[in-house]
Amino acid sequence: MTAxxxxxxxELSLICFHTLHRVACIEIEWVDSLSLxxxxxxxxKILKIFRFPSLCLIMARNETDQVLSPxxxxxxxxxxxxxxKEVLLTYRLIFGQDKSSYKHFDTLARRSDHSRDxxxxxxxxxxxxxxxxxxxxxQIFDEIEAENPxxxxxxxxxxxxxxxxxxxxxxxxxxxxxxxMVALWHDRRNxxxxxxLWVC
Numbered sequence: 001m002t003a004x005x006x007x008x009x010x011e012l013s014l015i016c017f018h019t020l021h022r023v024a025c026i027e028i029e030w031v032d033s034l035s036l037x038x039x040x041x042x043x044x045k046i047l048k049i050f051r052f053p054s055l056c057l058i059m060a061r062n063e064t065d066q067v068l069s070p071x072x073x074x075x076x077x078x079x080x081x082x083x084x085k086e087v088l089l090t091y092r093l094i095f096g097q098d099k100s101s102y103k104h105f106d107t108l109a110r111r112s113d114h115s116r117d118x119x120x121x122x123x124x125x126x127x128x129x130x131x132x133x134x135x136x137x138x139q140i141f142d143e144i145e146a147e148n149p150x151x152x153x154x155x156x157x158x159x160x161x162x163x164x165x166x167x168x169x170x171x172x173x174x175x176x177x178x179x180x181m182v183a184l185w186h187d188r189r190n191x192x193x194x195x196x197l198w199v200c
Contacts, residue, residue, distance in 0.1 A: 007154050007155055007156050007157070008155040008163070008167050009152050009153065009154065009155070010093070010152070010153040010154075010155060010158070010159065010163065010166050010167065010170060011151065011152055011170065012093065012097055012098065012150070012151045012152070012153075013151070014170045014173045014174060015093055015094060015166060015169060015170055015173070016093070016094060016095070016097065016098035016100075016101045017094050017095050017098070017101035017102075017104060017105055017128075018098055018100035018101040018104055019173060020047065020094070020169075020173065021104065022100075022104070023173070024045070024172065024173045025045055026040075026045050026046070026047050026173075027045060027046050027047070028046075028047055028048075028049055029046050029047070029048045029049070030048075030049055030050075030051035030118040030119065031048045031049065031050060031051060032050075032051065032052070033050070034050050034052075034055075034056075034087070036048045036050070037049060037050040037087060037090070037162070037165075038090060038162055038165040038166065038169065039165065040165065040168060040169045040172065042172050047169065049094075050087065051118060051119065051120070051121060051124065052121045053087070053088055053091060053121060053123045053124060053127055054121050054122075054123045056084040056085075056087045056088050057084070057088060057123070057140060057143070057144070059080070059081070059084040060081050060084040060085045060088065060144050061081075061143075062081065078160055078161070082160075082161075083161050085144040085145075085146070086159055086160070086161050086162055087162070088127070088140065088141075088144060088146075089141075089144075089146055089158075089159075090159075090162060090166070091124075091127035091128055092127065092132045092137075092141065092146070092149060093149075093153070093166075094128075095127065095128040095129070096127060096128070096130065096131060096132035096137055096149075097132055097149050099131065102128060102129055102130055102131060105128045105129050106125075106128075106129040109125070109128075109129060123140070126140065127140065132149055155167060
């Protein structure tokens with residue numbers, strides 16, 4: 001497929017949980033409503049993430065006709081099963097592809113007093129607390145026939161449903177300037193600039 005030069009690109013380094021939390025100081029709110037998945041409030045700096053990915057896997061397996069909420073526009077050539085697969089791939093993008101991100105999730109989940117209730121779906125630990133090709137996670141992505149992960153994703157091809165929300169989040173992160181030495185230390189959005197700041 002020929003790349004569209006006007007198609008926005010989603011960058012892993014800007015969307016991964018390590019950057020979101022450590023650099024942009026964005027907090028995660030685990031929500032029950034799938035329609036709120038990846039909704040971001042730039043004022044409160046809260047990103048909402050659906051806390052029951054197991055339901056998405058069940059729905060992705062369902063080949064019968066399904067109806068989506070009017071909240072979601074329906075891209076041509078895609079069906080509802082593709083939407084649920086796309087939701088599952090956002091966990092890989094935000095957590096599973098970046099070592100610092102899935103390790104940081106695991107640390108926060110163990111420390112949180114509310115983790116037992118908020119993170120009650122065991123698949124969250126598999127998708128968010130492990131590398132994407134670790135035991136359990138890889139089986140899920142193989143089952144939904146996910147393409148190999150990348151550092152860059154096409155908004156229209158890879159995330160036709162959720163791309164706009166990812167793009168809004170990415171724009172916020174791009175424009176964010178770290179306000180502490182700790183945030184500066186964790187800011188790897190531009191590796192060359194990071195090395196210049198800390199090494200040279």
